[in-house]
Amino acid sequence: MKKKKVLETMENTHTYVPSRFNALSHTDDGGLVLFNSFNGAIVHFSEKEKQEVLTALKRVGIKDLQHDLHRDLYDNGFLVSDRVDEKRRAQFLHQSLHRTDMMHLVLLPTEACNFCCTYCYETFPRGKMDPKTIYALKALVQEKSTNLSDLHISWFGGEPLLALDVMEDLSHSFLASTKENGVQYSCDLVTNGYFLTKEVFEKLLTWEIRQFMITIDGVGEIHDRRRHLAGGGQTFNKIIENLMSIKEISGEFDITIRMNFDESNLQETSKLIEFLKEHFSHDKRFGVLFRPVGRWGGENNDNLPVCSRVIANKKIWEFTDKAITEDLEMSSMVAGSLLPSASVCYAAKPHSLVVGSNGQLYKCTVSFDEEMNKVGSIHEDGSLELDYDKIAHWVTSGEETDSVCQSCFYRPACQGNHCPYYRIQTGERPCPYEKRSIKKVLNLIWKSSLQS
Numbered sequence: 001m002k003k004k005k006v007l008e009t010m011e012n013t014h015t016y017v018p019s020r021f022n023a024l025s026h027t028d029d030g031g032l033v034l035f036n037s038f039n040g041a042i043v044h045f046s047e048k049e050k051q052e053v054l055t056a057l058k059r060v061g062i063k064d065l066q067h068d069l070h071r072d073l074y075d076n077g078f079l080v081s082d083r084v085d086e087k088r089r090a091q092f093l094h095q096s097l098h099r100t101d102m103m104h105l106v107l108l109p110t111e112a113c114n115f116c117c118t119y120c121y122e123t124f125p126r127g128k129m130d131p132k133t134i135y136a137l138k139a140l141v142q143e144k145s146t147n148l149s150d151l152h153i154s155w156f157g158g159e160p161l162l163a164l165d166v167m168e169d170l171s172h173s174f175l176a177s178t179k180e181n182g183v184q185y186s187c188d189l190v191t192n193g194y195f196l197t198k199e200v201f202e203k204l205l206t207w208e209i210r211q212f213m214i215t216i217d218g219v220g221e222i223h224d225r226r227r228h229l230a231g232g233g234q235t236f237n238k239i240i241e242n243l244m245s246i247k248e249i250s251g252e253f254d255i256t257i258r259m260n261f262d263e264s265n266l267q268e269t270s271k272l273i274e275f276l277k278e279h280f281s282h283d284k285r286f287g288v289l290f291r292p293v294g295r296w297g298g299e300n301n302d303n304l305p306v307c308s309r310v311i312a313n314k315k316i317w318e319f320t321d322k323a324i325t326e327d328l329e330m331s332s333m334v335a336g337s338l339l340p341s342a343s344v345c346y347a348a349k350p351h352s353l354v355v356g357s358n359g360q361l362y363k364c365t366v367s368f369d370e371e372m373n374k375v376g377s378i379h380e381d382g383s384l385e386l387d388y389d390k391i392a393h394w395v396t397s398g399e400e401t402d403s404v405c406q407s408c409f410y411r412p413a414c415q416g417n418h419c420p421y422y423r424i425q426t427g428e429r430p431c432p433y434e435k436r437s438i439k440k441v442l443n444l445i446w447k448s449s450l451q452s
């Protein structure tokens with residue numbers, strides 16, 4: 001009995017204080033949205049609850065959790081015991097990236113492309129994946145599957161659909177290996193959309209490719225001027241025709257329609273939103289994403305009319321807001337990026353590798369020509385030859401050494417590693433767009449949730 005008394009006294013000495021990983025935004029209905037980056041919780045509180053929430057989240061904290069609202073705040077991680085070392089928890093979360101039962105491969109079934117976009121940074125030195133690399137990848141996945149719980153493939157390029165036969169060959173093998181060993185298998189695809197006919201799309205679904213990103217930079221001629229065929233020629237109508245026929249399919253998938261903007265198509269966004277509204281509003285499988293063109297390399301690099309950082313940050317959310325107002329879905333990538341570790345680039349993840357069409361291994365899908373990015377190769381038997389010094393450069397340059405990142409409210413989502421290449425190049429922190437405008441983003445997530 002005595003023992004119990006002592007325990008009770010200890011429990012009662014708790015103070016519950018706001019988590020250091022909270023962010024808050026006021027909503028137009030007089031309420032507020034709370035977000036916690038350690039567990040990804042996003043909760044709306046009504047105008048009636050608001051004052052009570054704000055009082056409970058004062059730095060001095062509260063003494064007990066008798067009140068239902070306080071219990072809710074605690075259960076969602078917005079309040080934590082003052083005995084919790086949250087920085088240490090974040091450090092622990094970071095270490096979970098080292099799990100060896102997960103693997104992410106970014107594959108380039110071809111490094112060639114049928115488009116020649118004005119702002120492209122790739123040089124297309126090689127074509128289709130060679131038979132040796134295909135064989136090696138099958139062997140790697142077959143061997144690793146016995147110890148994996150999760151395998152994710154990102155199909156990238158060049159234009160991956162130019163090598164549909166390679167994708168088919170690899171997919172069949174990966175599906176068999178993962179099924180045999182009970183491994184969770186999932187894929188995404190970045191494509192320009194030109195070859196994404198309904199028939200092709202249906203095939204991709206059978207290969208467990210369910211997340212797609214397709215870029216449209218404006219309506220008709222505006223898009224065609226920026227994203228034309230390699231030999232010249234329009235692409236807009238064909239992409240839209242493909243998307244319209246895909247819309248008729250009843251399956252589950254998630255398509256992000258991305259618009260890359262700079263000073264030369266900034267004014268055309270409204271027209272694109274109107275156009276997309278007409279065809280894709282009220283279909284939750286199609287979401288929109290706006291991103292500024294950057295100087296990522298390539299022959300036009302110095303001449304690109306990129307927006308200033310201030311304009312870019314503002315316009316991303318202004319366009320998203322307009323799209324939501326027009327009943328379009330915001331890309332699932334926005335809310336998805338707020339989840340724990342979800343803003344960490346694959347280049348910074350130890351279990352992630354990019355495989356070129358000749359078996360060259362990389363970490364980053366932008367800086368293909370940089371020596372630092374050539375981190376090894378895959379042998380025909382599926383074994384990997386890795387340069388761990390180079391890999392360490394990509395995976396240890398974030399929050400481990402940056403004290404500002406260690407204290408950042410967004411740390412669990414980003415871990416200082418949203419773009420290790422940016423940090424290596426500029427020495428600056430690669431804070432994601434979502435973090436820089438977190439209040440606006442939370443507001444948009446709330447606004448978007450009202451549509452359903």
Ligand code: SF4
Binds near residue numbers: 345364366418420421
């Ligand atoms: S390191 Fe940066 S540039 Fe490279 S893939 Fe990641 S986000 Fe892109």
Ligand code: SF4
Binds near residue numbers: 415418429435
């Ligand atoms: S890079 Fe920026 S957002 Fe990411 S942890 Fe560091 S300070 Fe926070």
